Amino acid sequence: MQEEDVFIILADDDEDDRLFFEEAFDELKINTKVATFNDGVELMDYLNKENSLLPNILFLDLNMPKKSGKQCLQEIKKEARFKDIAIAIYSTSASEEDIENTFVMGANVYIKKPNDFKQLKKVLSNVVTINWQYHTSGLNKDNFLLRL
Template sequence: MAVDIMNIVLADDDSDDRLLFEEAIEEIDVKTNLSLFKDGKELIDYLVLPEAVLPEIVFLDLNMPVKNGMQCLKEIRNNDTLKDLCVAIYSTSSSEQDIEETFVNGANIYINKPNSFSALKKVIEKIVKINWQYHTSALNRDNFLLRL
């Protein structure tokens, strides 16, 4: 059964990045409901609310104040209600250490923030159209880092 509207959340402290992400989401041909958070603490505070609508995909920036993406990822994976969420790390960092650490801590995919709007749209569209059940069952380092 297909989801009519896909719930997506983005936690990113950069307001320009949040705006671009929102514009890109609006332009792809998948119906989405996007929630934006300016840091990891806001995101986790929302996700643990009893009335929270859990997203199909969480896009997490790594470098955020208050609570960074790595801390959020660990909290999500250690929470029984949240542990099965699909988490896409969405970061400017291309450090092998960051990529390795997020993989080991259970992120589903790692995306380097694209440097153009059209590339961003392509990335988001590709992510929301992934068959996550298949993708997560075949998770390995080769399909972890999304390269365009």
């Protein structure tokens, strides 16, 4: 693995969404390494292993069996070891309630799953190329939801 590779993890129970996600990154000309997990429990098991490589960006689906995205977010934010992971919420719904909650819980960006592959690629490329330092310092409720 090269130094400049961006390590990305997606936790999503939906097989199709994982497929789109991986394909999108395959087509994007960015040096990325993508790993996917089927649910929250699998994700947390991986992260909690001491020798695991921590991701630069973590994409979290909210509605997952066993352990929801919100629970994962809560656990991650409690651990100092994970403080450098940028967290992107990646969900079908964009209800006010979910956006508000995850913002308060400390997620960095909220992405509503697009219904077009081209848009998906654009969104993901935007997220990966965000200057996280800069984005996080100027984060507020209005720019939390990523709009295209």
